[in-house]
Amino acid sequence: MADDLSTLRARYDAVVVGGGHNGLTAAAYLARAGRSVLVLERLDHVGGAAVSERPFPGVDARLSRYSYLVSLLPRQIVDELALPITLRRRRYSSYTPVGDGGLLVDTGSAAATRASFGSLGAAADHDAWSRFYAMTGEVARRLAPTLTQPLLPAAEVRSAVGERAWRALFEEPVGTVVRDTFADDTVQGVVLTDALIGTFAAVDEPSLRQNRCFLYHVIGNGTGDWDVPVGGMGAVSGALRDAAVAAGAAVVTRATVTAVDPATGEVEFTDGDGVSRRVGAGHVLAGCAPSTLARLLGGAPPSPWDEPEGAQLKINLLLTRLPRLRSDVDPVAAFSGTFHVNESLTQLETAYAQAAAGAVPDLPPCEIYCHSLTDPSILGPSLQEAGAHTITLFGLHQPARLFRADNEGSRTAAVKATLASLNSVLAEPIEDCLAVDADGRPCLDARTPVDLEASVGLPGGHIFHRDLSWPFAESPDEVGRWGVETAHPRVLLCGAGARRGGGVSAIPGRAAAMAVLETPSPL
Template sequence: MACMPDSMRARYDVVIVGAGHNGLTAAAYAARGGRSVLVLERADHVGGAAVSARPFAGVDARLSRYSYLVSLMPRQVVEELRLPITLKRRRYSSYTPVADGGLLVDTQDDAATRASFRRLTGSEADFEAWGRFYAMTAEVARRLAPTLTEPLLPRSAVRDLVIGAVGEVAWRSLFEEPLGEVLRRTFADDVVRGVAATDGLIGTFADVDEPSLRQNRCFLYHVIGNGTGDWDVPVGGMGAVSGALHDAAVAAGASIVTSATVTSVDPGASGVEVAWTDAAGRTRGVTAGHLLAGCAPAELERLLGGDDAARPGGEAPASYPEGAQLKVNMLLTRLPRLRDDVDPVAAFSGTLHVNESLTQLQDAHAQAAAGRIPDLPPSEIYCHTLSDRTILGPSFARTEAQTITLFGLHMPTRLFRADPDGSRERALRATLASLNSVLAEPIEDVLALDAHGAPCLEVRTPVDLEGDVGLPGGHIFHRDLSWPFAESDDAAGRWGVETEHPRVLLAGAGARRGGGVSGIPGRAAAMVVLGSAAG
């Protein structure tokens, strides 16, 4: 997989720190543009968090281990790099089980969705409000999505764009008023409000009423992908996406070295000196015309000689990012039975929301903010294999086996620092109990067993993600998401990847318009390089 660079070559036009999907995207674009490219990856494989893995001993099932679905990767990136990837649309948007039934949102059957709203709420008012609200976000998405692959527009231009398309209420609702206020005004039912609110809380530890509006920024990125907001299943798993990007980079001429740990970055007027150690522990050095940081901004700061506390395992400064999720990967012998009479295939084909009414979300946030694992952790579940069974080996593909991934909300890093193992176990127990509260049978009864007879279940906390993938504080977006436009006059027309060092650029999720599996920051960093003089 990895190519060793020519040992006689001491200078590259571009050196990229990190072979996550954004680093690979940057490498592919820069190399296709004629630049010499070296990618240095700490792990022994590429892909970062966008990987597939076989986490269960002796079990032939390749799970998307850390990231699951694709929405934000522009079709433009897929087409420009000629990536041989297939994304499958999910018919069912979501299912939310509650004590007296459940809410099933079927994107292909308005009548069935209307009936489901009526059964849950006793009227059709929230169904009508749902249609209006998401028609508004869809139009905003249609206007905003094309701007993500262009230089940054000023805030005023985006405001005019949104207001011209859908009116001033849309601008206020998405960009100025806390999400909680908007949802309470829009929907009468607490469950319906919660289903909408979760898009503002994925990987973001926030109260829906926070004046910082970071929940609004998270919500916006979850509804604007490719102008539709659809979250699609990558056929072959997330590893197929990073694998295609790796192949595109190598085919274009990029050199990729794994088990290569960058130890320092020293920018100067004529280049950037990069020190790294190879798999044998030897110290190496190379000069870059540009250094592209596919790693997190906190890690780049450390490599530049900044705060050494911003290091996994060290005492984190107050400004250090904080993740907020519990990830649980499972292989089931079959789908569990539900308390409702809904078809389990329909319920699990989209996003299954567990204890995510607005009140439940707010209660869980308050408990976590006070330093407690929530009593009833909210979570959502995705079942990859109902859309794509290619990730299962032949012996499983012919059975009723299914892979599911659970994403637990409001599980901030602070809950796991002092006692990583004990708090992980407590969080898992509480989360499984929460899930079982909406099922007709315990999830444990349908877990498959690995070659050693152990349940096929893997749990990762933010602290685990920090160690596994190098995400500071386990933050899946590297840090809180930013608005997808320039917030100052001098940033307008730039790409949102620039740093105080002209030859050092962000190329990962921590850039403006970063987050999610998108390739947008990697492409943006490459555009800056390709727009400058070679070297």
């Protein structure tokens, strides 16, 4: 990978717009098949949102700054591209503090999990929990293998998952299903957070976009497990970059694509020196968001109401130690899984209503986990020896609209409210555990949707590029296709905005490559 353009060809079989993990995946598959491939990336590095960075000056901690866990990346893709990555399973699924106690879901001990439900007075919900996740597990087992195949018709998917699961996950709002299944407000909220991560929606919204978000959170690799990438998320995108380059793909950074001609496949871009250049392409694969592609194709920009809108506050922290809890639960167990903060159903609904009305929620719901408990390699030896840990916080219901007028001021207010929310469930303020960088500043890095839009090119800061779609054909003409096609035969989506996109999955990148390889390269 280099910015040296002296070897740039006049024409490629495929030009990939954007060097995120999906673009790199498409490039690797196509280059391995003997196609000439050029990847053009606007930033000075590839990986998009799937990167590791050192955000704190003078501190030897390499954090997964944006995306941080892996569930949807199929083992098939890892094997086909021979990716040297390791994903570690987390023993504890989640911990939710409630008063001086809490709910600990221990995947290694059904008895401990049952006892924890009982301690909340929610013993009856444990059996309902087991039945509910047995159902989602069966859906995952049946649906996950289809994600790397051409699109199936909805009727075939319905038959495969069964009528009960189809009604619960694909037809009724997930909020209704959860209320009918569980009695306890905290348990209801823990289940429903998977429907709201990165999606600004009410749990009962008729559009069912919250259902689609929930589905993608529970079907990954047939288990729904969310695993820790050893070495950080940069190890995943780095392996994909290496696979693409080793196969012969050319990767150019600091290359800003400015236009795509859908008729000829010609791609215009500005290089790192500000020089305008053009290359021809048999196919153009867009790893950028669909709304960005629309602009590159010369279409009218979408109205503000049609723009994607992210809805999350991302905070990375480096701690000198884990904070104390109010309960007697081991902090290692509590923080190594997903630590739910003020995410009961009632709290989620209140926060959504406040955000929809234009205000940062009074008590922002959020969830955190500690990467370094599962994978200490992201910390330097001295930090490991001192007992330091990283914390990743994902705040829900904080849409881009809250930050448009004054991102700096609104970010400060949102961080303050979110840390206060976290502190409300701890035995000590999180600030007492914060490390400081070489300049004496707290090791805290916060990113709003507006920040994500500016730094990694996500329109509206939407981590899925746009609302997620069902992972099957919704019209007869989609059956047997790959979910990446556009109105222009030469132009394909290969990013998170494709059907079956979202998350660090590489599924759209592979799908776009398969669609290209099924057809001869246009002249």
